[in-house]
Amino acid sequence: xxxxxxxxxxxxxxxxxxxxxxxxxxxxxxxxxxxxxxxxxxxxxxxxxxxxxxxxxxxxxxxxxxxxxxxxxxxxxxxxxxxxxxxxxxxxxxxxxxxxxxxxxxxxxxxxxxxxxxxxxxxxxxxxxxxxxxxxxxxxxxxxxxxxxxxxxxxxxxxxxxxxxxxxxxxxxxxxxxxxxxxxxxxxxxxxxxxxxxxxxxxxxxxxxxxxxxxxxxxxxxxxxxxxxxxxxxxxxxxxxxxxxxxxxxxxxxxxxxxxxxxxxxxxxxxxxxxxxxxxxxxxxxxxxxxxxxxxxxxxxxxxxxxxxxxxxxxxxxxxxxxxxxxxxxxxxxxxxxxxxxxxxxxxxxxxxxxxxxxxxxxxxxxxxxxxxxxxxxxxxxxxxxxxxxxxxxxxxxxxxxxxxxxxxxxxxxxxxxxxxxxxxxxx
Amino acid sequence: xxxxxxxxxxxxxxxxxxxxxxxxxxxxxxxxxxxxxxxxxxxxxxxxxxxxxxxxxxxxxxxxxxxxxxxxxxxxxxxxxxxxxxxxxxxxxxxxxxxxxxxxxxxxxxxxxxxxxxxxxxxxxxxxxxxxxxxxxxxxxxxxxxxxxxxxxxxxxxxxxxxxxxxxxxxxxxxxxxxxxxxxxxxxxxxxxxxxxxxxxxxxxxxxxxxxxxxxxxxxxxxxxxxxxxxxxxxxxxxxxxxxxxxxxxxxxxxxxxxxxxxxxxxxxxxxxxxxxxxxxxxxxxxxxxxxxxxxxxxxxxxxxxxxxxxxxxxxxxxxxxxxxxxxxxxxxxxxxxxxxxxxxxxxxxxxxxxxxxxxxxxxxxxxxxxxxxxxxxxxxxxxxxxxxxxxxxxxxxxxxxxxxxxxxxxxxxxxxxxxxxxxxxxx
Numbered sequence: 001x002x003x004x005x006x007x008x009x010x011x012x013x014x015x016x017x018x019x020x021x022x023x024x025x026x027x028x029x030x031x032x033x034x035x036x037x038x039x040x041x042x043x044x045x046x047x048x049x050x051x052x053x054x055x056x057x058x059x060x061x062x063x064x065x066x067x068x069x070x071x072x073x074x075x076x077x078x079x080x081x082x083x084x085x086x087x088x089x090x091x092x093x094x095x096x097x098x099x100x101x102x103x104x105x106x107x108x109x110x111x112x113x114x115x116x117x118x119x120x121x122x123x124x125x126x127x128x129x130x131x132x133x134x135x136x137x138x139x140x141x142x143x144x145x146x147x148x149x150x151x152x153x154x155x156x157x158x159x160x161x162x163x164x165x166x167x168x169x170x171x172x173x174x175x176x177x178x179x180x181x182x183x184x185x186x187x188x189x190x191x192x193x194x195x196x197x198x199x200x201x202x203x204x205x206x207x208x209x210x211x212x213x214x215x216x217x218x219x220x221x222x223x224x225x226x227x228x229x230x231x232x233x234x235x236x237x238x239x240x241x242x243x244x245x246x247x248x249x250x251x252x253x254x255x256x257x258x259x260x261x262x263x264x265x266x267x268x269x270x271x272x273x274x275x276x277x278x279x280x281x282x283x284x285x286x287x288x289x290x291x292x293x294x295x296x297x298x299x300x301x302x303x304x305x306x307x308x309x310x311x312x313x314x315x316x317x318x319x320x321x322x323x324x325x326x327x328x329x330x331x332x333x334x335x336x337x338x339x340x341x342x343x344x345x346x347x348x349x350x351x352x353x354x355x356x357x358x359x360x361x362x363x364x365x366x367x368x369x370x371x372x373x374x375x376x377x378x379x380x381x382x383x384x385x386x387x388x389x390x391x392x393x394x395x396x397x398x399x400x401x402x403x404x405x406x407x408x409x410x411x412x413x414x415x416x417x418x419x420x421x422x423x424x425x426x427x428x
Numbered sequence: 429x430x431x432x433x434x435x436x437x438x439x440x441x442x443x444x445x446x447x448x449x450x451x452x453x454x455x456x457x458x459x460x461x462x463x464x465x466x467x468x469x470x471x472x473x474x475x476x477x478x479x480x481x482x483x484x485x486x487x488x489x490x491x492x493x494x495x496x497x498x499x500x501x502x503x504x505x506x507x508x509x510x511x512x513x514x515x516x517x518x519x520x521x522x523x524x525x526x527x528x529x530x531x532x533x534x535x536x537x538x539x540x541x542x543x544x545x546x547x548x549x550x551x552x553x554x555x556x557x558x559x560x561x562x563x564x565x566x567x568x569x570x571x572x573x574x575x576x577x578x579x580x581x582x583x584x585x586x587x588x589x590x591x592x593x594x595x596x597x598x599x600x601x602x603x604x605x606x607x608x609x610x611x612x613x614x615x616x617x618x619x620x621x622x623x624x625x626x627x628x629x630x631x632x633x634x635x636x637x638x639x640x641x642x643x644x645x646x647x648x649x650x651x652x653x654x655x656x657x658x659x660x661x662x663x664x665x666x667x668x669x670x671x672x673x674x675x676x677x678x679x680x681x682x683x684x685x686x687x688x689x690x691x692x693x694x695x696x697x698x699x700x701x702x703x704x705x706x707x708x709x710x711x712x713x714x715x716x717x718x719x720x721x722x723x724x725x726x727x728x729x730x731x732x733x734x735x736x737x738x739x740x741x742x743x744x745x746x747x748x749x750x751x752x753x754x755x756x757x758x759x760x761x762x763x764x765x766x767x768x769x770x771x772x773x774x775x776x777x778x779x780x781x782x783x784x785x786x787x788x789x790x791x792x793x794x795x796x797x798x799x800x801x802x803x804x805x806x807x808x809x810x811x812x813x814x815x816x817x818x819x820x821x822x823x824x825x826x827x828x829x830x831x832x833x834x835x836x837x838x839x840x841x842x843x844x845x846x847x848x849x850x851x852x853x854x855x856x
Contacts, residue, residue: 420804
């Protein structure tokens with residue numbers, strides 16, 4: 001686009017990004033055939049470099065924090081932005097953990113011989129160039145780069161302006177270490193601009209990027225899904241439900257809803273709405289309300305909930321759609337599992353949904369009919385996580401159906417290639 | 429959007445499409461749990477209905493053809509548009525073949541038990557609602573609907589205006605048959621508008637569609653990739669190469685390049701550029717040129733090719749990018765396998781690429797370093813096809829890396845869901 005000599009808005013950003021894109025594409029072709037030992041050594045040297053150069057990282061982060069304070073950044077955002085020795089060590093350990101994970105590249109997923117003698121193999125290969133667009137936390141810079149490198153992908157990172165100095169220093173350190181260990185130049189790059197134009201330009205890079213993964217709040221994700229020409233993997237928004245069935249073990253239900261709501265309310269796999277069967281609502285809701293309120297949870301109920309819990313706030317239609325990410329819980333009394341499934345499929349974000357039941361038929365209906373990435377019977381939705389699932393580190397949790405669904409780890413950063421071995425076959 | 433009461437351009441189309449979207453979503457939730465026997469019976473009844481109502485189909489098609497003739501449609505397009513008894517029978521047989529394919533839905537892809545006792549299953553589920561946007565051929569209406577139904581997906585079809593009457597009649601017939609056999613209403617729908625606004629509106633339906641698959645020429649595909657907010661699977665564009673190595677069996681090479689170029693030049697897996705090692709160019713090129721010219725092929729060569737074949741046309745830089753879909757072949761002499769790989773990775777469309785060689789190292793370099801969906805050793809690129817690969821009928825050939833790559837059949841029309849069985853586990 002820029003090559004045509006026009007001077008449209010954003011042309012500067014587009015030129016900068018196209019240069020990054022060209023470097024990344026070159027790097028990706030080389031990185032795709034780098035062996036596992038070299039990639040693991042690079043991850044180890046990246047970890048060493050983070051530890052060795054922590055003073056530089058802390059100094060850059062301090063600059064970001066000063067700017068944040070001056071611009072009146074909230075305490076929560078400031079906490080996400082902050083790096084300290086412990087968090088730098090966690091990033092280093094994260095890279096070393098990725099080094100211990102199996103390399104997905106080169107796996108022969110399937111293979112067969114055709115009647116004409118052709119032999120077909122379906123082989124796992126890197127995606128190519130991965131774009132990550134993310135908000136405040138600087139650790140995403142290192143975590144995402146580590147996962148991309150291990151899976152043989154070049155990565156273009158675009159963090160938020162508030163963490164720009166931290167991200168720039170982190171990227172310089174890990175990119176230098178990766179190249180020092182033998183990975184191709186350009187395999188880890190940060191967009192050197194943090195303005196809106198650079199984000200828009202990144203979303204137009206479909207000639208250079210094979211996928212763009214947004215990591216951040218609902219607003220960022222929505223913008224990327226709507227504006228990107230690059231294929232997107234939608235991550236993260238979790239309006240998760242727990243349905244307490246008539247046959248539930250109510251002690252178990254209580255433990256699970258407390259865990260799902262309170263263990264870490266600000267994350268995507270926390271419960272946002274509790275559905276309770278009318279047959280047990282009278283017994284369960286007062287006990288649940290007491291336990292949840294002790295932990296600071298505010299309840300917003302449907303009319304039938306408020307008959308049982310008169311001091312619950314009134315839930316509006318909007319509450320059923322809400323991802324609070326806070327100590328707020330919407331509560332609805334339902335007539336049975338079918339109504340619960342209907343509610344979830346209507347209002348949910350297809351992330352993580354749970355039923356608490358002792359009834360075989362209810363469990364079976366729930367797991368087959370609820371349309372979500374992760375559907376639980378008798379367990380907390382908080383388990384939706386690559387690490388908890390035993391998949392290793394996680395690049396995000398996909399809530400779309402294309403390519404990957406649920407927690408995404410190394411394998412979800414790959415594509416496939418058919419290799420066909422012949423002896424002169426032609427088509428007739 | 430339309431609900432907000434604005435009257436922006438295209439609002440009419442958007443309202444119509446949202447109604448289709450709602451019906452499709454409802455249908456998809458029901459279709460996801462319909463068993464294989466019912467789906468197969470529906471496919472059989474769809475086939476029967478096509479046969480029984482062929483006079484209606486031919487009459488509608490005749491109206492499209494009259495309109496096409498009046499608007500001066502080219503002979504090639506007119507051929508694609510035309511239905512006759514044989515083509516109707518082929519559509520019916522295609523549906524019956526899909527009925528015989530294994531149902532991908534419900535496959536347990538993997539499963540494991542975590543240390544805390546949680547049991548995780550990764551299960552294959554339908555994508556949900558599939559949009560297909562396609563050009564002239566009315567058979568796509570039936571073929572795509574059959575594959576979507578079998579894989580448990582609701583489908584919204586948007587064909588071209590030139591085939592609108594044919595598509596409408598076909599859709600009415602197969603949708604009625606499907607519903608008669610027990611599939612939910614709304615599982616097969618045609619966009620009842622064929623204007624540009626309706627295509628644009630379809631691309632904005634990300635709240636209703638899980639994927640949009642364009643089938644048609646490069647222009648259509650490019651437009652959909654650039655404008656769609658719905659996740660897209662890019663299909664079809666094939667700038668395919670055959671590289672004749674120094675060590676090639678030249679008889680075999682000749683058979684393969686003739687097949688790859690001439691067997692059906694208008695399709696995406698036909699060869700568009702031939703690369704020849706300099707060591708055999710002097711011997712091979714004159715023989716290949718003679719054989720290809722006998723079959724009507726026009727050659728466009730690089731300077732070194734034209735030293736050997738002085739009467740070849742001169743290839744420009746643009747020729748290396750071109751998907752001719754015609755009896756034209758670009759020819760380039762290269763210094764070896766590395767140069768061939770570099771050329772393909774630079775100019776190719778990542779579809780199908782072949783090396784003809786007896787050299788183990790050259791073959792291995794080619795299959796690992798060429799970045800394409802389908803990479804061949806000693807075989808014609810014309811084999812890239814779901815049917816030829818033994819995958820059953822094909823919804824298209826993906827040239828992107830996300831979700832599916834290469835020929836796509838029933839399995840590529842599915843997603844996955846994690847089902848987690850617990851006994852009261854909470855996260856600590």
